Amino acid sequence: MKLSILVNEGPYQHQAADSALQFVKAALEKGHEIFRVFFYHDGVNNGTRFAIPPQDDRNITVEWSKLAESHKLDLVVCIAAAQRRGILDENEAKRQGKSGDNIAPGFRISGLGQLIEAGIQAERLVVFGD
Amino acid sequence: MAEPWEEEEGPVKKFMFVNRKAPYGTIYALESLEVVLISAAFDQDVSLVFMDDGVYQLKKGQDTKGIGMKNFSPTYRALEGYDIETLYVEKESMESRGLSADDMIVPVEVLGKDELTSLMEEQDVLLSF
Numbered sequence: 523m524k525l526s527i528l529v530n531e532g533p534y535q536h537q538a539a540d541s542a543l544q545f546v547k548a549a550l551e552k553g554h555e556i557f558r559v560f561f562y563h564d565g566v567n568n569g570t571r572f573a574i575p576p577q578d579d580r581n582i583t584v585e586w587s588k589l590a591e592s593h594k595l596d597l598v599v600c601i602a603a604a605q606r607r608g609i610l611d612e613n614e615a616k617r618q619g620k621s622g623d624n625i626a627p628g629f630r631i632s633g634l635g636q637l638i639e640a641g642i643q644a645e646r647l648v649v650f651g652d
Numbered sequence: 653m654a655e656p657w658e659e660e661e662g663p664v665k666k667f668m669f670v671n672r673k674a675p676y677g678t679i680y681a682l683e684s685l686e687v688v689l690i691s692a693a694f695d696q697d698v699s700l701v702f703m704d705d706g707v708y709q710l711k712k713g714q715d716t717k718g719i720g721m722k723n724f725s726p727t728y729r730a731l732e733g734y735d736i737e738t739l740y741v742e743k744e745s746m747e748s749r750g751l752s753a754d755d756m757i758v759p760v761e762v763l764g765k766d767e768l769t770s771l772m773e774e775q776d777v778l779l780s781f
Contacts, residue, residue, distance in 0.1 A: 528779070563683055563781075602686060606679075634690040641777040642665055642694065649780055652680075 524555045526640035530651030532564035533582040534575060539568055542650035543585055550593055558596045558640040559586075561629075563651070566609050569599040571626035583626045590628025597629045598636045665776035666697045671706035672780065675725065676716065681709050682724055684781035689727075692734035700731075701768065702760070703742035707749060710741065710756040728758050742768055 527546060531538035546556055561568055568583055575581050590597050599609055608624070611631045615623040625631060641647045669688050673680040691698050702710055709725070716723040731737070741760045746752065753762050763771070772778060 530781070562687075563679065603683060634687055635693065637687060638667075638691045638694045638696070641667060641779070642663055642696065647777050647779070649778075651780065 523646060524557050524644045525549055526557045526644035526647045527559040528637065528640075528647060528649045528651070529559065529561045529565035529568060530563045530649065532567035533573065534579075535564065536652065538650040538652065539565065539582055540580075543582060543589075545648065545650070546589065546595070550589075556593070556595055557644045558598055558636065560637045560640055561597070561599045562603050562634075562637065564607070565651075566599045566604045566607055569597065569604070569626050569629040570609050570624045572624045587626050587628040595628065598640075599625070599629055599631050600637070601631050601633055604631055662695075664695065664697055666699070666774060667691055667777045667779070668699050668701060668772065668775040670701045670703065670772075670778060670780040671709055672704040674705040675709040675711075675714065676719060676721055680781045681706070684779075685724060685727055687779065687781075688731070688736065689734060692736055698736050699738035699740065699771075700736065701740045701742065701772075703745045703768070705745075705749075707741055707745045707751060710739075710758060710760065711751065712755055712757045725757055731758070740768060740771070 527542055529539060529542040533539040546559065549556060568586060571583060573583055586597060589595055610620055610623045611625040612623045614631060669684060671681060671684055675681045688700060710728060714723050714725045739758060739760045740763050743762050743764045753760055
């Protein structure tokens with residue numbers, strides 16, 4: 523089945539971030555297709571490479587990046603939600619006059635239209651949130 | 653003049669946005685409204701549901717001066733201009749909060765939870781905020 527995923531909560535703060543990651547792993551293992559993973563609300567915080575969880579804990583962002591690389595996942599962070607929360611890619615950092623970017627490998631920043639398109643294109647949109 | 657995305661006819665799906673949170677206190681309501689406005693550009697069959705504390709999002713006469721936040725409730729009145737006219741309020745949520753359809757900033761259709769359940773069954777995409 524072709525699935526799209528919406529992640530609405532931030533890592534470590536809320537189980538939804540872990541559940542989304544585990545769901546995507548399980549779906550891929552079962553041979554399902556992931557059309558896109560869209561990060562919204564505090565979910566955009568899953569996409570910063572500047573987070574440093576304790577060493578004996580899981581690193582959710584690194585796991586997403588690895589998964590993106592091994593399965594060519596499309597990980598999209600909402601630009602409006604990202605700007606509010608200080609998640610920037612190189613272009614946005616330049617455009618906004620900020621000194622650096624923090625988007626993690628495998629993630630890209632784009633508009634909310636990508637979420638609607640994900641809903642249109644996939645057979646199921648699965649929402650992970652509060 | 654047609655916008656580029658209006659020129660090709662793609663699939664039309666039933667999108668339902670379910671709003672369950674109070675308008676202030678968390679950002680869910682405001683950011684949900686941002687998605688709803690964007691969805692209008694995709695020519696989909698869009699409806700909105702307000703339930704639980706989400707019914708307060710439509711309450712008339714919101715005054716946010718004291719909390720230093722923008723009052724975004726007038727935006728719900730603009731939805732009509734985006735061809736988003738189907739707004740449902742869950743009866744049980746509304747009544748248990750002492751509200752009626754007259755307290756709402758826009759015309760709404762009040763549905764009981766059973767009717768709403770069957771309506772949700774018909775949707776292709778359900779987004780819950």
